[in-house]
Amino acid sequence: MSAQEATYLPLGDGDDHQLARVANFLGAFRAKKGEEPEPQYFLSGPNPSDHVPLPRQLHEILVQSVEALHSGKAVTIRPNEMQVTTQQAADILGVSRPTVIRLIESGQLDAERITRHRRLRLTDVLHYRDKKREEQLDFIASTSQHWDEEPSSEDFNRVRHAVAERKRKKQTG
Structure with a gap:
């Protein structure tokens, strides 16, 4: 099979x-x-x-x-190769493909160029996803007084928006 x-x-x-x-x-x-x-x-x-x-x-x-x-x-x-495309990485990370390209260009994710296409190691993408999740959990924990249950996807969305807003303020301020 x-x-x-x-x-x-x-x-x-x-x-x-x-x-x-x-x-x-x-x-x-x-x-x-x-x-x-x-x-x-x-x-x-x-x-x-x-x-x-x-x-x-x-x-x-x-x-x-x-x-x-x-x-x-x-x-x-869906079986995945050990290398993934930028679109597959975007699907794994829950972001857009242009965001993955920005992560590559900023050095946050490593990629290999094959002709005009980029390939990322699956382990790098999974490591980045886990690292970001830990950062989000740390942020949630640091901004809450008591946390007795596992954070929900809404909690993560609020954290993502707060971090994005902070980045926008740094860039404009």
């Missing part, structure tokens, strides 16, 4: 009960255990001895897929 992009739609009404059983199991497991112990995950075959351990990352992909499908969302699996 080759790695190809595929989108999976929520199951039909006949199969929805199977997806609900998996989602209910996952919810009950989290509720019962609180903090999850270091679990082991397996892909099993028809016989009890036919199984192979799954890495935690693959398990997390499956859990996210089940939760999305159960809530009526489609799931797309």
